Amino acid sequence: AHWSQFLLKQLASLNSSVQRRAHPPMVFLKTHRTGSSTVQNILFRLGERESATFAFPSHTYQFNYPDRFRAAFVDELPEGSSQFDLLCSHMRLDLREVRKVMPQNAVFITVLRDPIKTFESVFGYYTSTVPAFLTAHRAAAIEGKSALSVFLDSPEIFWDPKEPRNGLAKNPMSFDMGFNNQKWNGSWPEDLAQLEEAFHLVMIAEHFDESLVLLGALLGLEHEDLAYLRLNVRAGNSVTDLDENMQAKVRSWNVLDTLLYDFFVQVFWEKASQFGMERLKAEVERLRAFTEDVRRKCVSRAEVPPGELEDLLRPWQTETATIVGYEVQGNLSLQDQGFCIRMMLPELQYHSEALDQVGLNVSGLVLANGTPSTLHRTSLVEIATLLPQTVVYISGSQPMSWRTPNNTHFGCFTHLTKPFQVLEFLLTN
Numbered sequence: 001a002h003w004s005q006f007l008l009k010q011l012a013s014l015n016s017s018v019q020r021r022a023h024p025p026m027v028f029l030k031t032h033r034t035g036s037s038t039v040q041n042i043l044f045r046l047g048e049r050e051s052a053t054f055a056f057p058s059h060t061y062q063f064n065y066p067d068r069f070r071a072a073f074v075d076e077l078p079e080g081s082s083q084f085d086l087l088c089s090h091m092r093l094d095l096r097e098v099r100k101v102m103p104q105n106a107v108f109i110t111v112l113r114d115p116i117k118t119f120e121s122v123f124g125y126y127t128s129t130v131p132a133f134l135t136a137h138r139a140a141a142i143e144g145k146s147a148l149s150v151f152l153d154s155p156e157i158f159w160d161p162k163e164p165r166n167g168l169a170k171n172p173m174s175f176d177m178g179f180n181n182q183k184w185n186g187s188w189p190e191d192l193a194q195l196e197e198a199f200h201l202v203m204i205a206e207h208f209d210e211s212l213v214l215l216g217a218l219l220g221l222e223h224e225d226l227a228y229l230r231l232n233v234r235a236g237n238s239v240t241d242l243d244e245n246m247q248a249k250v251r252s253w254n255v256l257d258t259l260l261y262d263f264f265v266q267v268f269w270e271k272a273s274q275f276g277m278e279r280l281k282a283e284v285e286r287l288r289a290f291t292e293d294v295r296r297k298c299v300s301r302a303e304v305p306p307g308e309l310e311d312l313l314r315p316w317q318t319e320t321a322t323i324v325g326y327e328v329q330g331n332l333s334l335q336d337q338g339f340c341i342r343m344m345l346p347e348l349q350y351h352s353e354a355l356d357q358v359g360l361n362v363s364g365l366v367l368a369n370g371t372p373s374t375l376h377r378t379s380l381v382e383i384a385t386l387l388p389q390t391v392v393y394i395s396g397s398q399p400m401s402w403r404t405p406n407n408t409h410f411g412c413f414t415h416l417t418k419p420f421q422v423l424e425f426l427l428t429n
């Protein structure tokens, strides 16, 4: 309740100084395990501050992944908005469908990471949701070996290309970008050329700060907009060190991702040289100095294990990976607190606690009058505290989400430690 109240206050001050968007609309293709949550957090903050209209998925926090994106996956345009300004949730790209939703002048951005690091991270993080990985994990447990090395010894044994949930099991970045990720085919060069044309900037995780400077130049952003904390980081003991032999195996299993990455690294340096290499270097130094100050101001402790984090600041964990987070400094002014917390707020909490509060503010007033009819998207916790009588049920296919019976309101189980207790509470009240 404490945090929610705080965020509500923040919202009130936000609403009183609504700033219109000064940037072109934007699509950020959120690729998996590439640093994309860090970029998304920058965009969430920007969009929130400028009262952008987000194109959010109508269910949970991603667009029916791993299905290919369809315009129908997007929630309705809110009343009073003439267009979507920002789309930045996980999806498997379909350019034509995205263009149906976003304005014509939308800027397209994504981020790619070294394919070896990406695959190691995807494997470690999504072991239990990708069937190919899970089977290898079980086989390895019997043999007492590392799951990744068992998988890489003979990936084809574990990988059923017809199983849609195996999308991330081979060339995960190519999969997210909408390619046929199974094998090279004749349409690859053409698809790649099309992507190069469509994307104004493909950020490179290994040159993250350089990427941010280019992003800033593209969108006219200040250092304050670009300061960031690395989000969604695995604890050291969840990361598998790969020797050269393993690295070679990862590379050959993910040869399309290697092609994709190498191609866009080259495109990246072309953009950088158009910007000016000396200028880029100087800007990166300034951005780093500024970001260092912000970090000192905001963070009292980094790499905090999940068990020691506030619910609000605890990142989503998977069965096989521990994700660490941050503790916020005490003694900050309310405004600084709002800024710092947003910078460390994990994706799911940002969705449910900050962005959906635009609706909550309205509903808060409406609730006071006892008519919940305009209650907008909000978190289950808020509903539980504010409106214990509301009948909320869990939609069968999405165990992480809930919605009201008339389908007008939904949310995600995000920072709840014991979601089912809350559900029980709701049902018995």
Ligand SMILES: Nc1ncnc2c1ncn2[C@@H]1O[C@H](COP(=O)(O)OS(=O)(=O)O)[C@@H](OP(=O)(O)O)[C@H]1O
Binding pocket: 031, 032, 033, 034, 035, 036, 037, 038, 117, 121, 125, 205, 206, 208, 229, 230, 231, 232, 233, 234, 235, 239
């Ligand atoms: N700024 C920056 N630069 C480079 N790398 C970064 C950055 N921020 C996050 N990370 C690393 O990216 C991994 C998390 O990626 P995502 O947020 O895209 O993951 S997710 O698919 O949304 O779960 C995760 O990688 P691993 O720790 O190797 O798993 C993060 O450590």
